[in-house]
Amino acid sequence: MAISVSPAASESAASGFDSLGLSHPLLKALQEKGYTAPSPIQLQAIPAVISGRDVMAAAQTGTGKTAGFTLPMLERLNHGARPGRSQIRALVLTPTRELAAQVLDSVLEYSKHLQLTSDVVFGGVKINPQIQRLQKGVDVLVATPGRLLDLLQQGAVRFDRVEFLVLDEADRMLDMGFIHDIRRVISRLPDRRQTLMFSATFSAPIRKLATGLLDHPVQIQVAPANQTVRSVEQVVHPCDMRCKIDLLSHLIRSGEWLQVLVFSRTKHGANRAVERLSQQGLLAAAIHGNKSQGARTRALQGFKDGSVRVLVATDIAARGIDIQQLPHVVNLDLPNVAEDYVHRIGRTGRAGETGHAISLVAAEEALLLKAIERLTGETLRRENVPGFEPTILSAPPLDLSGGRGRRSGGSSRRRQVTHSTRTYRR
Missing domain, CATH: 3.40.50.300 (P-loop containing nucleotide triphosphate hydrolases)
Known part of the structure; x- marks a missing residue:
């Protein structure tokens, strides 16, 4: 039935x-x-x-x-x-x-x-x-x-x-x-x-x-498979991989965001983002599998009570984060699996509120973005942020084997290939 x-x-x-x-x-x-x-x-x-x-x-x-x-x-x-x-x-x-x-x-x-x-x-x-x-x-x-x-x-x-x-x-x-x-x-x-x-x-x-x-x-x-929430405004900000955290910081400050959930593909990336944001004066915490239960509980509680402004999470650790009126979700990295994009942005735009889902997308993630658009049947709006326009317009896709989200090339030879095939904006 x-x-x-x-x-x-x-x-x-x-x-x-x-x-x-x-x-x-x-x-x-x-x-x-x-x-x-x-x-x-x-x-x-x-x-x-x-x-x-x-x-x-x-x-x-x-x-x-x-x-x-x-x-x-x-x-x-x-x-x-x-x-x-x-x-x-x-x-x-x-x-x-x-x-x-x-x-x-x-x-x-x-x-x-x-x-x-x-x-x-x-x-x-x-x-x-x-x-x-x-x-x-x-x-x-x-x-x-x-x-x-x-x-x-x-x-x-x-x-x-x-x-x-x-x-x-x-x-x-x-x-x-x-x-x-x-x-x-x-x-x-x-x-x-x-x-x-x-x-x-x-x-x-x-x-x-x-x-x-x-x-x-x-x-x-309860809803068509893989359909995104209509009350969520979605936008893609193209940028270079190396500029993502700085762009995130700029968006938080310029938009005066008081509470934002950020998704990182890896635990290391989450830690790095928190370190950089903290250095720039933004109260941030990470939540992922390598954190102790006490640290995860404190980070989540701080995010809920407002003492933590930015919570950076991996997909697995984010399961169980239930905040009714979360205004902003940012994909610092696009997910390996397109379905996870729907899960991520579904955490905002609840309880009759309009949510905002922002994805910071580098050239290396072009195939991941196409997979998301193919899954959801939507073409996401692209919008450059002044001062953070991408200089790398084409690059080999990320190597996501094993789900570790590394860039292509474990060997020096493959790293050289990756570098030589990038297309730069003149």
Whole structure:
């Protein structure tokens, strides 16, 4: 069963959440958060999950998907028996620590009037406190795959009572190489369970993962695949690779931007950008996989409270950054995968606000830009910034083998070729 709904479908939700089968405690929590009308994904997913159906949903960040699976899951869990020692009843797998923490926050907010317990576990922090917390059992456990398997190996969790499995951002987990960990977890779960899978797209790898994992799922797609958000103004500023950080600094200062999320292709590039911006007096912080959990949490909190003006993130680390009115997103580097462009710019232009997505594009990234335009079906507006016009108009494409985003040429010979084939503006 496949369902496709457009964002406009939320306008028909005049009766609000009370028509979707949620009980009073959950409706009260939603009212206290000020939520009145379900989003398109919530309209379709909540009744399907409450009825016991498996769900496979294509939903981007910012569509309300977390509430779409959290609310009905809590509704069903509230009518069952409590977990025993080390048991869990609902398991939510996420690709990153930040997203795991965000999902737990949602679970805690929505279940505040229910007698349900919840917890989160991920790597980068000590495991013993997590083992101790899980001894009593927990209704909802949000986890990253690696740490969950560590806990399973140590006998800290039991899967025999799992009623729900949720794979959140399944496409990103596949991209990050978690497929074997996911299959190991699934092999230990009861056959009789309800499974929910949320992904940005219904790609071939996602459909392959879903085969045999979900039982005749309701398929939901809340918007046309890879469509960018219409409330986001998009522009490309052509420039030389070496001038990108200076151009970013100029844009922030001249535009008087107070909060901007910047995407870097690599961890090293994120660190370099933060160092340069800080030297120029802009409060900046980086968030990526090599940062400790404490450093990542402090950077994200500083960005939210305004003490950090510029947050520079890699694609993987940015999952879980959920800020409702983020005004500016800048692609310091274009992503290796065109679909990630849609994810990135979808973080602005929310809650009825107009967002701005700016891409700083060098000649080496011409093919990446073409791939994005081909995917989205849009030609992005080019606009030179005075003083930062590109001098290099043509260059060999970046070598993205291994996803490390290096320029072509690990050898001196290839570096010489790269240099000699550039075309300079006269």
